Amino acid sequence: LLETPAGAEFGPAATAAALHSVAADGGFDLVLLGNDAVATGIKALAVDDEGTSAAARREYRGVAETYTLPLPCVLTVREGINLPRYPSLPGRPRAKRAVISRVPVSSVAGVGLRTTALRVPALVSVLAELRVLS
Amino acid sequence: VTVFCLVEVDGGGVVDASLRALTLARRVAAQAGDGLADGASAVVAAGTDRGNEVLAHVGAITGLPMAANCVAVSAGSGGSFEIVRQRWAGLLLEEAVLDAPTALLTAATDAGTAAPADAPGAAIAHEVAAAGGLAAPTGSGRWTSSRRSSAAWSGSRGW
Numbered sequence: 001l002l003e004t005p006a007g008a009e010f011g012p013a014a015t016a017a018a019l020h021s022v023a024a025d026g027g028f029d030l031v032l033l034g035n036d037a038v039a040t041g042i043k044a045l046a047v048d049d050e051g052t053s054a055a056a057r058r059e060y061r062g063v064a065e066t067y068t069l070p071l072p073c074v075l076t077v078r079e080g081i082n083l084p085r086y087p088s089l090p091g092r093p094r095a096k097r098a099v100i101s102r103v104p105v106s107s108v109a110g111v112g113l114r115t116t117a118l119r120v121p122a123l124v125s126v127l128a129e130l131r132v133l134s
Numbered sequence: 135v136t137v138f139c140l141v142e143v144d145g146g147g148v149v150d151a152s153l154r155a156l157t158l159a160r161r162v163a164a165q166a167g168d169g170l171a172d173g174a175s176a177v178v179a180a181g182t183d184r185g186n187e188v189l190a191h192v193g194a195i196t197g198l199p200m201a202a203n204c205v206a207v208s209a210g211s212g213g214s215f216e217i218v219r220q221r222w223a224g225l226l227l228e229e230a231v232l233d234a235p236t237a238l239l240t241a242a243t244d245a246g247t248a249a250p251a252d253a254p255g256a257a258i259a260h261e262v263a264a265a266g267g268l269a270a271p272t273g274s275g276r277w278t279s280s281r282r283s284s285a286a287w288s289g290s291r292g293w
Contacts, residue, residue: 012202060184113232113233114233119227
């Protein structure tokens with residue numbers, strides 16, 4: 001768990017730098033991200049028995065593509081790749097006792113892209129006023 | 135300013151999103167002399183799944199920062215690029231400064247319209263061989279339709 005300071009705003013570039021600061025040290029075979037980033041998400045994933053490669057499948061413009069990737073690798077997944085599995089009733093106490101590694105992220109090095117302002121587009125403001133978006 | 139543009143082709147024609155990307159690329163190229171460092175360059179692609187992924191790979195390979203879903207690009211101070219781009223699927227507009235010797239940009243697919251150049255530019259065609267890479271497709275098959283896509287690189291100095 002990467003812990004950022006309370007109230008700190010981490011944009012995509014800063015988030016990527018924070019992830020890199022942790023993942024670059026190694027120890028991870030697979031980094032999974034959501035699809036609302038900058039890559040096309042996969043819809044199926046399997047890791048081979050030896051744990052040295054992964055097979056992934058995705059769709060692009062109606063064509064199914066399959067990939068074999070050596071580990072470690074980074075993949076993004078689409079919503080709907082599976083059904084979330086929630087802890088069972090007896091599993092909840094065990095889940096509460098699970099040890100979560102926490103890594104504080106206080107600052108990130110400059111990555112060449114810095115936000116100077118965020119604003120709401122005029123059309124979105126109008127729609128919000130009209131309560132079309134809520 | 136030298137601008138390289140990734141053009142996606144589908145069904146024998148250039149996809150509309152790539153035409154919009156070309157329009158943005160031409161505007162970036164026109165920034166020459168307006169503050170961008172001499173020799174500054176940019177790589178522009180459409181903000182499609184493919185375009186965003188390709189430039190993300192380029193950024194990872196080269197270590198350069200990338201800005202996705204741009205709607206405007208202009209010359210900043212000190213040779214930087216000032217960009218406006220969509221966040222949260224267009225619900226927010228982010229103003230940002232991109233400091234990089236080569237700007238990696240994708241153009242938002244629903245921002246602006248594709249506009250032809252006043253006069254045809256001298257596009258340069260680059261022949262490239264498939265290099266495979268870490269994640270070359272090992273297979274493909276039909277999913278829901280028969281459409282297939284391909285991509286072509288083209289570049290020009292001062293579109």
